[in-house]
Amino acid sequence: MREVDRPLRSPGMRDLLPDAMIRFRRLKQVFRDACHAWGYNEIRTPTIEYLHLFTESGALPAQMLNRVYSFLDWDGWSGERVVLRPDATIPTVRLYLEQMSEQSLAKLFYVQNVFRYMESDQPREMWQCGVELIGDSQPVGDIELVLLMRQVLESLSLGPVQIQLSHPGVIRAILSRAGLSPQEQEQVYEKILVGDLSDITSLEDRAPELSISLRLLFGLDGSGQHYLTNLQSVIAPVANEASGPLTELMAIAKVLDEMGCSYRVGAGAVGPFEYYTGPAFQFEIGGIKVGGGGRYDHLIEMVGGKRMPATGCALNAEAILPLMRDEVLQDAAITIVTTGSADEITTALRTAQALREAGMIVSVASTSSANGRWELRPLSSETGGAFLLRDTYEMSEHDCRTLGAVISLIKGQELD
Amino acid sequence: MIKFALPTGALRRPTAAFLENTGVQIPGYAAGSRSYRLQADGHEALQIRVFREQDIPIQIALGNYDLGICHLAWVEELAQRYPSDSVVKICKLSFGQSCLFAAVAAKSTTKEWSADRRLRVLSEYPNLAEAFAMAARLGYHRILPIWGAAEVYPPEDADIVVVAATDEEEVRSKGLEPIFPLLKASAYLIANRNSLGTKNLGGILAALTTSDTWGRERLRLPRAGEVTLPDPGPTIEKRRPSVRLALPDGHQQPHAIAVLKAAGLSFEGYMEAPSSARPASDDPEVEVKVIRPQDMPQQVALGNFDLAVTGRDWLLDHLRRFPSSPIEEVADLGYGRYTIAAVVSNESPAQTPEEALTLWRQQGKRIIRIASEYANLADDYARGKHFGHYQVIPITGASEGFVPEDADILIEGTETGKTIAENDLRIIDVLFSSTTCLVAQKGRLQTDPEGPLARIASQLATGALMTSGASS
Numbered sequence: 001m002r003e004v005d006r007p008l009r010s011p012g013m014r015d016l017l018p019d020a021m022i023r024f025r026r027l028k029q030v031f032r033d034a035c036h037a038w039g040y041n042e043i044r045t046p047t048i049e050y051l052h053l054f055t056e057s058g059a060l061p062a063q064m065l066n067r068v069y070s071f072l073d074w075d076g077w078s079g080e081r082v083v084l085r086p087d088a089t090i091p092t093v094r095l096y097l098e099q100m101s102e103q104s105l106a107k108l109f110y111v112q113n114v115f116r117y118m119e120s121d122q123p124r125e126m127w128q129c130g131v132e133l134i135g136d137s138q139p140v141g142d143i144e145l146v147l148l149m150r151q152v153l154e155s156l157s158l159g160p161v162q163i164q165l166s167h168p169g170v171i172r173a174i175l176s177r178a179g180l181s182p183q184e185q186e187q188v189y190e191k192i193l194v195g196d197l198s199d200i201t202s203l204e205d206r207a208p209e210l211s212i213s214l215r216l217l218f219g220l221d222g223s224g225q226h227y228l229t230n231l232q233s234v235i236a237p238v239a240n241e242a243s244g245p246l247t248e249l250m251a252i253a254k255v256l257d258e259m260g261c262s263y264r265v266g267a268g269a270v271g272p273f274e275y276y277t278g279p280a281f282q283f284e285i286g287g288i289k290v291g292g293g294g295r296y297d298h299l300i301e302m303v304g305g306k307r308m309p310a311t312g313c314a315l316n317a318e319a320i321l322p323l324m325r326d327e328v329l330q331d332a333a334i335t336i337v338t339t340g341s342a343d344e345i346t347t348a349l350r351t352a353q354a355l356r357e358a359g360m361i362v363s364v365a366s367t368s369s370a371n372g373r374w375e376l377r378p379l380s381s382e383t384g385g386a387f388l389l390r391d392t393y394e395m396s397e398h399d400c401r402t403l404g405a406v407i408s409l410i411k412g413q414e415l416d
Numbered sequence: 417m418i419k420f421a422l423p424t425g426a427l428r429r430p431t432a433a434f435l436e437n438t439g440v441q442i443p444g445y446a447a448g449s450r451s452y453r454l455q456a457d458g459h460e461a462l463q464i465r466v467f468r469e470q471d472i473p474i475q476i477a478l479g480n481y482d483l484g485i486c487h488l489a490w491v492e493e494l495a496q497r498y499p500s501d502s503v504v505k506i507c508k509l510s511f512g513q514s515c516l517f518a519a520v521a522a523k524s525t526t527k528e529w530s531a532d533r534r535l536r537v538l539s540e541y542p543n544l545a546e547a548f549a550m551a552a553r554l555g556y557h558r559i560l561p562i563w564g565a566a567e568v569y570p571p572e573d574a575d576i577v578v579v580a581a582t583d584e585e586e587v588r589s590k591g592l593e594p595i596f597p598l599l600k601a602s603a604y605l606i607a608n609r610n611s612l613g614t615k616n617l618g619g620i621l622a623a624l625t626t627s628d629t630w631g632r633e634r635l636r637l638p639r640a641g642e643v644t645l646p647d648p649g650p651t652i653e654k655r656r657p658s659v660r661l662a663l664p665d666g667h668q669q670p671h672a673i674a675v676l677k678a679a680g681l682s683f684e685g686y687m688e689a690p691s692s693a694r695p696a697s698d699d700p701e702v703e704v705k706v707i708r709p710q711d712m713p714q715q716v717a718l719g720n721f722d723l724a725v726t727g728r729d730w731l732l733d734h735l736r737r738f739p740s741s742p743i744e745e746v747a748d749l750g751y752g753r754y755t756i757a758a759v760v761s762n763e764s765p766a767q768t769p770e771e772a773l774t775l776w777r778q779q780g781k782r783i784i785r786i787a788s789e790y791a792n793l794a795d796d797y798a799r800g801k802h803f804g805h806y807q808v809i810p811i812t813g814a815s816e817g818f819v820p821e822d823a824d825i826l827i828e829g830t831e832t833g834k835t836i837a838e839n840d841l842r843i844i845d846v847l848f849s850s851t852t853c854l855v856a857q858k859g860r861l862q863t864d865p866e867g868p869l870a871r872i873a874s875q876l877a878t879g880a881l882m883t884s885g886a887s888s
Binding site: 056 | 559
């Protein structure tokens with residue numbers, strides 16, 4: 001490897017080596033197969049979008065807006081800034097409005113990268129496997145996404161999948177009941193969105209009647225309809241606006257119970273997006289958050305369309321890839337070594353082609369430093385043999401008079 | 417050696433007075449010496465370099481200088497775009513107090529001429545303007561960076577400006593109405609974090625930090641919903657004049673006045689310096705504003721102005737950045753001749769940019785630093801000359817002082833070459849010759865060759881020709 005006093009790789013950017021690429025392709029394949037089976041169609045949105053798509057109130061929260069890669073394009077003389085896509089849902093909504101809005105129902109999925117500035121060498125480019133369901137009202141769409149994503153994660157055999165349900169409407173109702181001004185609600189909510197619960201204690205002081213609700217909501221995660229019933233009985237009398245959101249959660253919970261899908265209910269599962277308006281969900285494996293999403297019924301209207309229900313969810317490839325099992329790298333099983341004339345190279349290439357047609361992975365090289373087990377050298381007629389086959393695992397050599405003998409020997413050894 | 421970056425411009429005199437009071441005498445600094453490198457009496461270890469104020473935080477952040485003095489607004493302007501802890505705000509100083517406000521035109525419709533629903537936010541502090549717009553959740557907006565004279569633009573050419581002023585009254589005196597105070601602060605002593613951690617700066621720090629310099633001033637950004645744009649009220653139907661003409665201020669103004677006189681044009685308030693921002697026009701078809709030449713190409717491209725008197729250097733710099741910008745030179749006015757050149761230190765034996773590049777590579781320079789007020793021309797030049805790993809340092813002035821310590825090469829405009837020679841520099845390549853020219857949107861003059869726009873353009877071109885004939 002190159003020894004450098006200063007890395008050539010830009011901070012926060014990642015190389016994917018062959019073993020990681022194999023895992024990435026497998027994740028993508030499993031995700032695509034599942035999405036197709038559930039009736040979703042693949043899209044790809046551009047890497048560069050207009051900045052203003054993301055700056056409307058209720059789109060990206062301020063702390064994420066401060067991390068976008070925005071710049072003036074070569075034709076940006078009008079001052080219109082563009083941005084490296086910091087999120088995949090808003091571009092999907094933009095695509096739907098511009099290209100597909102005649103469809104009352106759009107089931108779309110994508111595998112694409114998003115860019116956000118992070119300190120030091122934390123990843124600034126993240127790959128998402130996302131689904132967006134535009135036009136289907138809750139709870140069917142929400143339930144579908146939870147079950148679809150669970151299927152993907154289970155197919156990858158990463159370990160038990162924990163699902164957490166929540167509803168930003170419940171948190172908003174409590175903040176409103178605590179007497180916070182809309183601006184204060186926004187501030188506290190933004191902190192909650194990023195997992196900062198430091199303001200909860202002061203809320204208890206400010207509105208003691210909310211103490212039990214706050215403890216139940218932020219102090220523990222429950223599961224099942226019973227827990228939701230408990231929340232409803234405690235929160236609804238003091239924050240009536242929470243009643244509707246809790247009822248929405250109960251509708252989802254009932255079906256998930258029936259489908260044998262276990263889950264927990266909590267307050268902190270809402271992702272760091274302002275645009276979620278309804279049930280939100282998060283997926284964890286071994287305590288690591290691997291994905292999440294939720295309902296965003298206002299977003300399409302905000303971007304310029306008519307109001308319509310929508311829900312979306314994404315898996316984070318950076319979190320999932322390290323959890324996937326290593327798979328055997330498909331190094332070339334056979335390396336044909338040739339260093340000679342044009343004739344010898346031609347012979348090597350023709351031999352390689354014949355072996356590939358026999359289903360083998362073959363490379364041609366001028367040195368014998370390849371990683372595969374077998375090394376094959378075509379021999380000249382003067383030396384008597386046709387091929388010298390070397391088994392680098394067993395450190396043995398075999399003279400083979402025909403290519404068929406080579407294939408038989410390799411297949412016989414590998415069966416052993 | 418302690419490297420200390422001091423401001424030129426409006427902060428120069430109060431900074432000099434402050435330093436004198438603290439026992440740091442810098443001959444020539446208060447008087448505005450043409451040399452950008454100065455020495456403090458009795459402080460041999462102190463190496464002084466004079467910069468435009470806005471360049472100082474960048475130099476401190478890069479680690480080129482240990483200490484610097486500039487207004488807090490410029491520190492925040494850098495920090496908003498490039499959040500880094502390499503610039504440490506040591507303390508506020510007792511001078512240079514001023515505020516930053518977001519403001520709109522007083523008594524105006526905010527959308528008087530705006531052709532679309534995008535809010536135009538314009539400022540010399542584009543990063544702070546963007547931070548303001550993001551925090552206030554302005555939605556569909558554009559940020560237009562300018563070099564100066566922000567107060568002239570609303571309401572026709574901007575909806576919101578972020579401007580510096582001593583207080584709200586000064587903002588109002590410029591015909592603006594403040595809508596949000598972003599910052600109230602003074603000049604600051606700043607330092608490079610690494611220098612603080614590794615160098616002995618004790619003596620100079622002790623002299624400069626007095627008891628009345630404690631306290632902190634902070635940038636305040638609005639929360640969502642906190643900024644309310646004033647109700648535009650009933651729309652005023654105002655016909656757009658046929659010709660909106662942008663005229664230059666500063667050292668270009670006397671030349672422009674001569675051309676106007678020769679062309680038989682006169683705008684009250686412009687014909688004698690200092691000019692009014694909105695000179696009066698007797699011709700109802702013509703409206704005039706005075707803005708910075710650097711900002712004219714973009715303003716014409718946007719359609720805010722139909723004609724502008726600017727330098728070819730700024731036109732080409734704009735077109736290097738935005739090749740599809742719909743703007744063109746329609747007449748060479750012939751005056752204000754500048755040579756745009758590549759400049760290196762006299763210490764370098766290189767006679768050509770190729771020789772300079774070879775030398776830098778032999779010296780093991782990893783990154784070629786190219787400083788210029790013309791950041792886009794410099795970028796284009798470095799690419800064209802295959803500088804490889806290079807870094808463009810955009811600066812706002814006082815450029816001759818950058819080479820050799822803070823840059824390897826300059827792309828610089830020079831009229832006589834005198835300042836270059838005085839700063840021990842040498843031209844090794846000429847990019848082009850720039851004169852003042854008349855610019856318009858592409859094809860505009862051809863759409864109505866007999867109309868007022870073509871007439872004014874023709875008058876100005878004739879005036880320039882006559883002026884040139886008179887002076888030769």
